[in-house]
Amino acid sequence: MDDLICAWERIETWLREHQCTDALAELHPPASEEAIQSLQEAIPYPLHPHLVQWLRIHGGAPLYDAPIWPGGYVPYDVEVLKGGPEYMDEMLDEFSEQRDEDPEHWILDPWADPLWLPIAGTNTGESLLVDHRPGDSYGNIIEIDYEGNEVTAVRWKDLGEMIRLMAESLESGFPMPYSRQYSRVPQLDEGPPSYLNWKLEKIQD
Template sequence: MTDLIRAWERIEAWLREHQCTSALSSLHPPASEEAVQSLQDALAYPLHPDLLQWLSIHGGAPLYRAPVWPGGHVPYDVDVLAGGPEYMEEMLEEFSEQRAEDPEHWAQDPWADPLWLPVAGTNTGESLLVDHRPGDTYGSVIEVDYEGNEVTAVRWRSLGEMVRLMAESLESGLPMPYSNQYVRVPRLDEGPPRSLDWKLEKVENQG
């Protein structure tokens, strides 16, 4: 059993203990070997091991019905994951068009890459992506908010690290690392239905 799988078991145990099972019950069962192979065949690069481990636990969820990851992100199911490369291509085209309109004043880094795979999204348009580029960034989890000031930002070094930090935060009640300026703090929303929310809070006493 891998560290990611163990950490997710701790998360599910916490959610059940605190009666936050609505989103949890919406998650799909493990993705079948056939579904994972079909996904792999649709990609031009091998899936990151952490993502394969996640799919062995849950094959995603219905869009926007299981916000179990920080920031209200819902993990995509296998069919949506397979459309990631096409979506990245569309976003790169949009980026290139906007940069071409005003190249002298364009300072933003690209907000898409052929080796970024969208793995989760929110109902307000933010996405989490796993970086499949070789090198130091390989496996990192990137948050993309096309309407935000910080369009792309690396949040965690890997999907496994994200899940481990979630488990540690839930069990300790301490904030979950998120950025240099903010943390995610687990809070219970009494609902109904009872649910878990990861509140965004500014880091105090910086410097």
């Protein structure tokens, strides 16, 4: 987990060096241990350690004022995270209802799971989640876009990998892995004010 801390420090260094501090300034300070414990008590399964480590760096951000992660994602604060299980229950009910209406022709994978925890969102409705199911998928970062062709997709192995790849991409200028067809390319808009945009770019064959 020290790798996650070091990688985020590299990201913050890059943002400051390039005067991209508006979104950075909106991030909350570290969540207190009391707040993290309160969150754990509200979640019916042990929180992934990378998420706990992230909260000890920044306790989220106001919705939706700090689009600092690729895709314009804003990390949720502790109070929003607490509502994750209830939101997943609602989405799972919605999925079940729609599937039951036309079971013979239903081909979509479930877009909710009791052990998925939403950790970030965009102002257009997409979400990032941490998979807390045991096994090979544990810790996976899943993107959910209810309006997209690919409703659910695993983007990164875990939160630590996502942040490490962000740091490497910013420092090298190379694309950040995102999917089989697309990458995220860091793009500096010098404004003013300057800000970082992770452009979605199709991978060339």
